[in-house]
Amino acid sequence: MSKKRLIPKLQLRTASYNPNKMVLVVTKQFNEVIEIGDPVSQAKIFQAQAADELIFINIDRHNKDIKKLSGIINKVSEEIFMPITVGGGIKTSDDFRELLSNGADKISINTSAVIRPELITETSEKYGAQCVVVSIDFKKDEQGEYWVYINGGQEKTSYHPLDWALKAEKLGAGELLLCNISFDGMREGLDLEIIKSISENSSIPVIASGGCGLAQHFADGFLKGRADAVAAGSFFAHRDQNFMQTRSQIKNAGINIRMHH
Amino acid sequence: MIGIVDYGMGNLLSVYNAFDYLGAAVTICKHPEDLAGVDRIVIPGVGAFKDCIDKINQTGFFEALNDEVIKNAKPTLGICLGMQVMGKRSFEGGEFIGLGWFDADIVRLAPSDPILRVPNIGWNTIKYNKDVPLFKGLPDEPDFYLVHSYYMKANDPKDVVAVYDYTYDVTASVLKNNIFATQFHPEKSQEFGLKILENFIDWKP
Numbered sequence: 431m432s433k434k435r436l437i438p439k440l441q442l443r444t445a446s447y448n449p450n451k452m453v454l455v456v457t458k459q460f461n462e463v464i465e466i467g468d469p470v471s472q473a474k475i476f477q478a479q480a481a482d483e484l485i486f487i488n489i490d491r492h493n494k495d496i497k498k499l500s501g502i503i504n505k506v507s508e509e510i511f512m513p514i515t516v517g518g519g520i521k522t523s524d525d526f527r528e529l530l531s532n533g534a535d536k537i538s539i540n541t542s543a544v545i546r547p548e549l550i551t552e553t554s555e556k557y558g559a560q561c562v563v564v565s566i567d568f569k570k571d572e573q574g575e576y577w578v579y580i581n582g583g584q585e586k587t588s589y590h591p592l593d594w595a596l597k598a599e600k601l602g603a604g605e606l607l608l609c610n611i612s613f614d615g616m617r618e619g620l621d622l623e624i625i626k627s628i629s630e631n632s633s634i635p636v637i638a639s640g641g642c643g644l645a646q647h648f649a650d651g652f653l654k655g656r657a658d659a660v661a662a663g664s665f666f667a668h669r670d671q672n673f674m675q676t677r678s679q680i681k682n683a684g685i686n687i688r689m690h691h
Numbered sequence: 692m693i694g695i696v697d698y699g700m701g702n703l704l705s706v707y708n709a710f711d712y713l714g715a716a717v718t719i720c721k722h723p724e725d726l727a728g729v730d731r732i733v734i735p736g737v738g739a740f741k742d743c744i745d746k747i748n749q750t751g752f753f754e755a756l757n758d759e760v761i762k763n764a765k766p767t768l769g770i771c772l773g774m775q776v777m778g779k780r781s782f783e784g785g786e787f788i789g790l791g792w793f794d795a796d797i798v799r800l801a802p803s804d805p806i807l808r809v810p811n812i813g814w815n816t817i818k819y820n821k822d823v824p825l826f827k828g829l830p831d832e833p834d835f836y837l838v839h840s841y842y843m844k845a846n847d848p849k850d851v852v853a854v855y856d857y858t859y860d861v862t863a864s865v866l867k868n869n870i871f872a873t874q875f876h877p878e879k880s881q882e883f884g885l886k887i888l889e890n891f892i893d894w895k896p
Contacts, residue, residue, distance in 0.1 A: 508712070513836055513879050530737075531703075635813070
């Protein structure tokens with residue numbers, strides 16, 4: 431049986447103090463960006479704490495330079511020996527190749543998959559479905575209805591998250607990365623309703639994210655949301671969180687996760 | 692010198708970096724003739740079986756690999772698709788002939804519990820044969836990272852040296868003479884994965 435996975439989500443953007451450098455940031459509802467440090471050093475800390483995988487996403491709205499992103503991944507892969515998913519601004523099959531050849535294992539696509547759904551099929555056939563992670567950001571609008579949003583949560587689409595998830599799966603996605611924008615960085619728990627409906631209706635692994643603030647929120651994502659993995663940004667980035675302790679708490683809640691040694 | 696076969700598929704860098712991190716002399720073999728100059732061979736691979744075997748054939752690696760791995764019996768490690776391609780045939784997207792080093796078919800994972808996903812992506816506990824030197828130094832129930840939809844179904848149970856449970860025993864490693872292969876990714880499995888690679892560096896079949 432595959433163990434349930436805990437995945438730190440490392441969000442990057444161009445440093446405010448240096449246009450040539452990318453820094454790690456945390457966000458709240460996709461805004462209120464706070465720079466918190468160097469992605470490579472942080473990745474090493476996560477490895478020492480035996481995180482199960484890492485996700486790197488370039489969330490910079492203006493700079494989507496794939497080369498710069500692949501440079502970071504290249505550096506990470508010299509010392510990090512665990513699965514790495516990379517996303518942010520990936521538009522073409524060549525972008526996939528660039529990142530895969532620099533140490534990425536999986537590529538996460540979001541806006542480009544909505545705009546050109548054939549990209550999912552194309553890359554799934556070329557690199558294997560396991561390599562194609564479709565990232566879905568969503569939230570409720572003023573009428574209380576769920577919609578998928580693209581371009582860093584700025585643009586509303588005509589998809590309901592479940593419909594888009596099932597379509598992405600059909601097109602060849604190997605994994606789904608879900609995030610409720612309104613829950614992002616709030617540390618009040620995941621959107622279990624949507625996570626559950628997508629997990630139960632699709633047959634590919636679901637990574638839930640957006641809102642974890644307590645060990646219980648992870649456990650809820652697995653038990654109530656039926657997710658295969660839970661990813662978190664601010665939760666893992668805050669140094670006051672003891673990863674090992676969190677892990678024990680999640681394990682004690684009855685979740686089959688990997689224990690360090 | 693360890694040579695990583697580059698036939699144009701998959702993530703070579705991680706495998707290269709892992710051996711480099713362990714202090715081994717390692718090189719990428721882009722051309723079939725490069726294999727003659729190395730002592731150990733690693734066949735990585737991510738993607739689809741058909742593309743993989745087609746590329747091995749087109750690039751001329753088929754003959755070179757048979758010379759160095761079978762005739763010259765160099766210690767060889769296959770990883771993931773690099774393991775599957777060592778089988779006789781695969782049923783991934785049709786029916787295709789592999790290198791045939793193991794009497795095995797490559798078939799789709801079929802867990803009897805519908806809650807289990809295919810592809811199987813994640814960490815699974817491996818049960819392994821403790822007499823195999825490549826597993827030296829591992830704890831009793833180590834977890835390794837797997838990502839696959841197909842697996843090697845060996846016709847000779849003697850070849851199988853590790854399995855994991857996915858409602859039935861799925862082949863995790865095979866071993867035959869100088870050839871060792873893993874369905875899981877040692878280069879992505881943190882300390883235990885590095886341990887296996889370290890054992891491979893010193894392995895005397």
